[in-house]
Amino acid sequence: MRLPVPLPLHLGPSAVPDRAVVVVTGASSGIGAAVAERLAEQGRHLVLVARSVERLEKVAARCGELGCSSVMIVPTDVSDDAAVESLFAEVLARHGRVDAVAHCAGEVTYGRLEETSADVFDRVLATNVSGSANISRHAIRRMRSQEKGVLVLVGSLLGEVAIPEMTPYVVSKWGVRALARQLVVENIDLPRVHVSHVVPGSVDTPIYESALESAGGAHKPPPPSIRPERVARVVAQEIQHPSRERQTALSNHVLIAAFRTAPWAYDRVIGPVFKLASRSR
Helix, strand or coil: CCCCCCCCCCCCCCCCCCCCEEEEECCCCHHHHHHHHHHHHCCCEEEEECCCHHHHHHHHHHHHHHCCCEEEECCCCCCCHHHHHHHHHHHHHHHCCCCEEEECCCCCEEECHHHCCHHHHHHHHHHHHHHHHHHHHHHHHHHHHHCCEEEEEECCHHHCCCCCCEHHHHHHHHHHHHHHHHHHHHCCCCCCEEEEEEECCCECCCCCCCCEECCCCCECCCCCCECHHHHHHHHHHHHHCCCCEEECCHHHHHHHHHHHHCHHHHHHHHHHHHHHHHECC
């Protein structure tokens, strides 16, 4: 059963112009690629960011077919602050402004903490936490200069609850959630600078196939999973009509409520259920 995506109750004027300049990170696959394609259909100027040039070129070609106003690709490792600074310099050199940023880049690992090497742990946090901070640092700096703009940080339901055998990822996504909340507080003085935290639950994307593996075995998105296109619709809505936080499915609220109100039951049930639901073999 597909649950409806909750919509904002009140939609005012759009926070970005019709031909907005939007930076999309993690744009080579999954949620990022779906966001890029959704925004292309809306005629946006797109800047596609990821580490793989070849994959970015394929997504860029698709966005051109879908009707974007323009598209440029800037291969960037978001965990490298100097590279992120250079990315925004290139965007400003071409467009002179940054209307919105959809930060979708992320990395996953599986395995108990004691089974996870320090290198793997650090790599996940470097991409998910430091990468989010680097993108936010340069995006907010420009948006404050412009006194307007929308930053959307794509987090995870695992930034709201705990799951066994995914400690680095869970820690990183709790960090992204904290970062988003901090940015709201720090930018409350500029009413046209918006920071939104989009919270997907289980999403059927290649991130599971490319997970940094510490535990052995193969993984799949646990049910109920949704398509990345559904998350892309929410991200596109947040760019146009931002709020502080949006869940992508009503089922997220059920798990969050169980985690917060009945932790004694949640902690005992979630481990066996997650193992059964997420292992493909």
